[in-house]
Amino acid sequence: xxxxxxxxxxxxxxxxxxxxxxxxxxxxxxxxxxxxxxxxxxxxxxxxxxxxxxxxxxxxxxxxxxxxxxxxxxxxxxxxxxxxxxxxxxxxxxxxxxxxxxxxxxxxxxxxxxxxxxxxxxxxxxxxxxxxx
Numbered sequence: 265x266x267x268x269x270x271x272x273x274x275x276x277x278x279x280x281x282x283x284x285x286x287x288x289x290x291x292x293x294x295x296x297x298x299x300x301x302x303x304x305x306x307x308x309x310x311x312x313x314x315x316x317x318x319x320x321x322x323x324x325x326x327x328x329x330x331x332x333x334x335x336x337x338x339x340x341x342x343x344x345x346x347x348x349x350x351x352x353x354x355x356x357x358x359x360x361x362x363x364x365x366x367x368x369x370x371x372x373x374x375x376x377x378x379x380x381x382x383x384x385x386x387x388x389x390x391x392x393x394x395x396x397x
Contacts, residue, residue: 269294270320271311272387275304277327277353283382284389292386293320301332305339312344321347321385333358337368351378 272293276282287295298304301324311317324333333350337360340348348360355375363369373381382388 267294270318271296272321272323272385273298273304273307273311273319274323274325275299275301275327276323276325280326280353283325283387286387286389288389295387301328301336305336308344309341312341319344319346321349323349323351323382323387325349325351326353337370340368349373349378349381 267289269291270293272295274285274295275298285295286292296307298307304322304324308319308322311319322336324336328336328350337348345362349357350360351357355378357373357378359371359373359381360368361371
């Protein structure tokens, strides 16, 4: 059976405590884990440009250096218009989003902002359950 949900590509640091990602069939988007930022760049390019997949967002959750994140942002495929959420090791991070005109904008986010983003988009199991109770 083909999964028609939009895709979220997630890179996270396996040495750190993982979030409780919602990978269930009822989740808002299909979460696919990618081991490294180098593979993430390749996966994003192939998924969007070559395979015409609907990638909604990319999340780098404490899994890359600042240089790797900047390199990813600089090399995003032109056809990708989704969000890129970057979470730093210490909790805060950045959100890169498509702008109304040409290009992208970069917003600084606190750790609470990041949690809000993940909860709002239904990517975490316990938060979605807690909010519905």
